[in-house]
Amino acid sequence: MSAPETLTFTRVASDACGNPRYVVHFLNLNTREELDRDPWIPVSDKYAIATKRANNIGGRRYHTKRYGGGIVFQSYSIDETAAAISRVTGRQFVAVKD
Numbered sequence: 055m056s057a058p059e060t061l062t063f064t065r066v067a068s069d070a071c072g073n074p075r076y077v078v079h080f081l082n083l084n085t086r087e088e089l090d091r092d093p094w095i096p097v098s099d100k101y102a103i104a105t106k107r108a109n110n111i112g113g114r115r116y117h118t119k120r121y122g123g124g125i126v127f128q129s130y131s132i133d134e135t136a137a138a139i140s141r142v143t144g145r146q147f148v149a150v151k152d
Contacts, residue, residue, distance in 0.1 A: 061139065061147035063132045064121065076132055076151075077116050077124040078139070080104035085143050111138040 063076040081089065083104035088095070101123065105115055108125045116124035129135040136149035 058146040058148045060150045061136050062150050062152050064152040073128045077126050080123050083107045107142050
């Protein structure tokens with residue numbers, strides 16, 4: 055097994071109910087094979103794959119100019135969110151707060 059990768063969570067404004075939200079870059083939700091297999095896969099296809107995978111674990115697209123290409127998660131524990139992302143991607147992540 056390879057060494058864990060760092061997964062940077064950026065805190066953004068809370069949702070309407072006051073729950074904390076964090077954004078990660080969409081490439082963190084692609085598998086290593088998807089990233090390495092064909093470097094010429096269009097970015098829009100990689101984003102669509104990441105969005106579909108994020109939706110399965112509670113993530114949504116993050117539509118702001120400030121953070122392009124982001125996936126937002128409502129989370130009280132970024133370690134649990136990193137574990138869920140690890141599970142769906144097959145990659146090993148360690149959560150880091152930005």
